[in-house]
Amino acid sequence: MAVTVSGREWAMAPLPMGPGGSIPVGPGVDVLIDEDGAGSVFLWGMAAWYWAAGDDSARRLAAVQLVNAQHASQRAVAEVLGLNESTLWRWRNDYKEAGTGALVNERKGPKGPWKLTDDMAESIVSKRAGGASLRDIADRHGVSTDTVRRALASKQTPKPEPEPEPGSGSGSGRVLVPLARPEGRETERQAARRGALAGAAPVICEGASLPLAGALVILPALAATGLLDAMDTVFKPVKAAFYGMRSLVLTLVFASLVGEPRAEGLTRLNPVDLGRLLGLDRAPEVRRVRQRMAALGEQNRGDELFKALADRHVNNNPEACGVFYVDGHVRAYHGQSKVPKAHVARIRMSMPAELDTWISDGRGDGILVWQAEPGASLVGELKRVATEIRELVGPNRRPTIIFDRGGWSPALFAQLDAAGFDIATYRKYKVTPEPRNRFTEHQLVDDLGRTQTYLLADRNVRLPYTHNKTKRRFDCRQIVRLDPTSGHQTQIITTRTDPDPAPLAYAMFSRWRQENFFRYMRAHYGLEALDTYETTPDDPARTVPNPAKKAAAKHIRQAKTELAKAEAIEGRAHLSPGRTPAGDRIVADALDIQRTELADLKTAARAIPVRVPVTDITPAAARLNDNTKRIHDAIRMATYNAETALARLLAPHYNRANHEARSLLHEIFTSPADIHTHNNKLHITIAPLSNPRRTRALQALCDDLTATQTLYPGTNLTLTYTTKNP
Structure with missing residues (x-):
């Protein structure tokens, strides 16, 4: 400067x-x-x-x-x-x-004396070991849940002392503790809260007669579905948490198997019993499951998850993926939101509901699902179905799509045939019955080993339709089945050219497998569970029928009825004596007024638009948010497919498998079992079942599952299944 x-x-x-x-x-x-x-x-x-x-x-x-x-x-x-x-x-x-x-930097928390004494800390640890939740313990002692966590972190959960039990020794010479409790994992929980742990590793709790341990038989079949791999691949890692993706998914899987497919069902299961199956000290609570599933739903990758599962399913089951069943399932809604209405066929009424379009394979196992637009028809959905199936099977295969009469459209049949698909459906509208002498007997042995006998008539037909205002015809095949008892005929339309019509008839009538899939999923897997209360605004560009048009048509009908009555009365009075010209003019003027009013009503009705935006009719129109719902459905579908695979494995070993396979599996899922590890193997020894023949079937199933050499998720332990000697 x-x-x-x-x-x-x-x-x-x-x-x-x-x-x-x-x-x-x-x-x-x-x-x-x-x-x-x-x-x-x-x-x-x-x-x-x-x-x-x-x-x-x-x-x-x-x-x-x-x-x-x-x-x-x-x-x-x-x-x-x-x-x-x-x-x-x-x-x-x-x-x-x-x-x-x-x-001002003041000390946070209560300003009074410290409540957490040594006696209280020991009581908290004891209650937590007994399976009580953090909230229950906090309410009982009059402290916060943070205080409960500090008490658990400051004191180690006591390990149970081994008590010998006759016959409870493991293959390694160790004595298993009956109803052994898992070790506390509070140190890892604290690490997860600090952001230093993203998913606690499984630690096997060895013990004898552990409740619900029989549900572990699902793991080999679940691994074949690729559910855990798909969840890890599709979704981005979430923030640090004690319960990782593996624990979250297996919690929902095991809860579904033992009869609690909804998240709130965890309140009815012992968290320690479920935690043993996860390799943890306890299962997550309802609130935690909902929070984690909502966080995954926000990633909006449910469709990618289903496609990953579908690719795995098609690759593992090529013999079942030459035929695909398509149908819509309506989920009724009972909440307060203004959800579009749909017809619920099983209760025969229209009510707020969402429509899901499902694709199943030839055995009825679920493959894909998506939420259809309100008012969508099966004809419209079949166009997307064809696109999805083509992505799954590749360009060189010609799969068969089977659906019911809701998809009837000869124009669509022609499009699917040109796109490389075969179709099969029931014929719509009345047709001339086939003569009795056209029917011949056909037999086949189905995929379940049963002999099917049909009386079938087979011929080619041409179905008329209009395309671009041009009349055309679609050439296809009609297979008619005759019921010898009632004489009823069922017409099937297909583009398949197989020489023997019996397999085509069997495939069409097996469409009930998908209906059975819906029924079983509703009853045992909570298919219609809401899973989330979130809604999204309806598309404001979507149009709906204008109710004003219907009201105007009603007024026109009333005016027509009144005019017709007045004209009839005037006609009868015209023939009676005593009529005067002045009276006739009065009556004629009155009729002219009514005719003018009717013409005005028609003119006003023509000016009313047929369809209007949905928000003009229902400003608060909403749709159910299906992001979280789709993830739950994927887990349920994979669990159902895994259970179905076990039912098929039971068929050669159990004479009544066609009728009792699933009830037998439910008994296995809820059975106690011994768990111990030896030589890098996780041994699951399941207790005998209700009768010897079921126990023998279980042992045969255990041998088949052990042969798969499946690893327990998250470990290098090979699963080995056996049964206890009765």
């Missing part, structure tokens, strides 16, 4: 604004912090703020006012004071809302 003295300019070195050792944080702003933690802020060399060592409140106030006065940036102040920038941002918000008092 330069100064002028006696008319001459002299150059001078700039003087330092801040004292030695200070740190500049802005133009003319320096901060000096001594070894004890006391600090000062200098503005252009003048001390403006000061805080003593240990006076954190004054330090916070200086930092906030430096930034608020725009003397320095938030980042620079945070760096020189050793703060996180978000912390300083939070202080500024507190200061803005409550003033200086909000920056």
